[in-house]
Amino acid sequence: MPKFIFSLVAAFFMAQAAIAQDMAYIQIEAQPSLTRAEDRARDYASVLNDVNGFSLGGGWYGLALGPYPRAEAEALLRQLRGNGQVPRDSYIEEPGQYGRQFWPVGAALNAPRPQPVPQVETPELPQQAVQTPAAPAVVDETPRQARASEAQLTRAEREELQIALRWAGVYNAGIDGAFGRGTRGSMAQWQRDNGFEATGILTTRQRADLLKQYNAVLDGMGLRQVTESKAGITMQLPMGIVAFDHYEAPFVHYTPTTDFDARVILISQPGDRDTLYGLYEIMQTLEIVPLEGPRERQRNSFTLTGSNARITSHTEARVVNGTIKGFTLVWPAGDEERRTRVLAEMQKSFATTPAVLDPAQFKDDAQNIDLVAGLNVRRPKISRSGFYISRDGSVATTSEATQQCARITLDGEHEATVIASDPDLGIAVLRPASQLAPISVASFRQTPPRLQSEVAISGYSFGGVLSAPTVTYGTLQDLRGLSGDERLERLAVNAHPGDAGGPVYDTGGAVLGMLLPRDEGGKQLPDEVSFAADANTLREFFGTLGVTIDPAAAATPMAPEDLTRLASGMTVLVSCWE
CATH class of the missing domain: 3.40.1000.10 (Mog1/PsbP, alpha/beta/alpha sandwich)
Incomplete structure (x- = not known):
């Protein structure tokens, strides 16, 4: 009696193992959250049969079709791929790779449970060691079987394997779907790298493993x-x-x-x-x-x-x-x-x-x-003003407008490069990629201006929202900065950030400085207080670059409309792009 029972049990487990070895799933998708995986399972189940959901471990959840006999699974996978019903990176997977089942809902709860075996009183027999039958080792295809299954691949599937071999770093020839010496050598190398016998012919399971490695990068992309x-x-x-x-x-x-x-x-x-x-x-x-x-x-x-x-x-x-x-x-x-x-x-x-x-x-x-x-329309990361200082189109601007730029433009369309910059002075000089012909070029005042005299600044106050520069009037308060820096002039004018880099004029249209960004150095200054690099400082800086600048002749005060016309032809929108 005991020997007979043991024989039945062993035969049962061996049959179950043999059946399990012949079954396979079609893995179609993986998601990083259970909620999303359940939603996707619901979507697939509305159009496909045999949809299952399993935990994959590590917080990931897989969706699979099946289980089917392996040959049927492979044929169905090709059909579903061809119809575009499943992702092209779907692959054959073993049942043992899956954890707890979450789809269909209740599947894990309704799974049949092992029934207890009734206790049977039997005469006590001499103690004997009971050998539990070992599960048969998994047998992969022989090279001959592998070549036969390989022959069933379409050209697209063969090319996909070559692409995966190239990704794995073992193949560097053309993707032509022809398995010649180069492809066979790369297959053998991949087999060696992954602990398989290097036959140069991938079995069905090895092909699935290779594609699984290749497509792992797409997990979660859906x-x-x-x-x-x-x-x-x-x-x-x-x-x-x-x-x-x-x-x-x-x-x-x-x-x-x-x-x-x-x-x-x-x-x-x-x-x-x-x-x-x-x-x-x-x-x-x-x-x-x-x-x-x-x-x-x-x-x-x-x-x-x-x-x-x-x-x-x-x-x-x-x-x-x-x-x-x-x-x-x-x-x-x-x-x-x-x-x-x-x-x-x-x-x-x-x-x-x-x-x-x-x-x-x-x-x-x-x-x-x-x-x-x-x-969103692309916008520069910063826009400031500048002005032409020479007939070849060279432009003076604030160094603030030229820092960490992938590209600098003048008036939104002309490429320019920085030929010199002094962040300490706050000055930079730009040269356009192609020569420009400015309407107006700055002429610099030769003598110090009078304190409390009227001045005007020209700039793109609103960062290019308006198509032309605006002119704002103010007064010259001092020929030095607050700390006595004689390279600066202090102005009383309501300037905007976009005006920085623009020219400062006297009433005759001569340039007496360049407006600098407001930098209070931690001090809270009145809104109308601004500073400019004076004409002498600009002249010396430009001279070191070999830029010839025009001196201003003595001039009578200009009418506001004439000064606006002069400023419009001289002032440039400087844009810094990522």
Whole structure:
């Protein structure tokens, strides 16, 4: 009796182990929170059968289809990938890799429990050691079986393996889907690196392991095929970190759902090549397209890539049958591996339908000069004033406007570089990238001005909000700073921060100084107190650079409108960009 019972128990466990070895799941997604994982499981369960949710450990939760016999799971995975019903990074997983089940709801509670075995009185037998049957070792495919399963791969699947081998650092040849000597050698090296026999032919399980390693970077991204019917665009989007927010023609906005500050903007509008070229120019004015990066405009398409210390963005758009379709992916800086992988999936899956956003239907009636269809127009990090000091277009400005700039512009369009700067004096000199022809150039006063005489400052008081400089009148209070610095002049004038770097005139239009930023040194000064670097200090500084400046001739006082005209042709908006 006991031997018979032991035989039955051993046979049962061996059968269960054999069955378990032949079963597999299709791992389709992982999420970093249980709430989000339950939401995604609910979404998948509305369109797919056999959806399960398991704890993966480390605060992650996985969604999987199954279990199925392994061959059936592999065939179903290919079918679902081909139909775009599951992410392309889905893979075959063993049942033993999963922890507690949370989906379907109650699955773990309703799982059958082992029933207690009734106690049977049996005669006491001599003690014998009972050998518990060992679970059979997991047997992988032989090289011959591996080659046979490999032959069933599509070209795209073979190329995907080469891409994964390149990512693993063992393959550096072309991605052609042909498993020649180079690919076989890289497979053997990957096998050695991962503790497998180096046969040069990956088994089904090894291929799954390789792709699992390769796709681990996408865990939590929730890549999913999304069809935006109103915009006429379908593509893979990282729905684990973004969600639809609103329409505002020509854009569909997908905004972050986590602390990971990524976003996607879909582009959809009626138009032709001229519309495309206009969009190309407009996109480059937006904050989400940093200045640094390659730009390429072709006959019927364009791409824009930009990076700064905060973000990297990629925009592409094309003309499609009388419409403009495209997208922008904005990603936090410093996360290039995930960004490039997500971008590649988006590009690979991008497709269009005839539908297009109607500008009349999807528009925001609220007007804001700082926004284009809900996106911020790029603004400089600081704007100050400057003025032409020579006929070649050299500009004097405050050094405050030139610190830590990726790019400096004059009047918002002319690139310029710093040729000299003295932060102690607060002075900098800029040279335009291409020679300019100023309307007016500063002429400097040769003699000290009279105290209490009338002066005027010219500058972009409001940082470029107005298209022309403003002229503000005041008086000269002292030829020294508060601490006796003879390089400074003290003025009584109501200046704004944007005026700093602008010229200070006497009533005849001669420049007697350059307005400096207000720096009270910890002192609370009246609002009308400002300081300027005097003409002699400016002359000496410019002289060290070989810049020839014009002396001012004796002149009679100018009418205010004449002084305004002179200042308008001489004063420059200096902008510092990230």
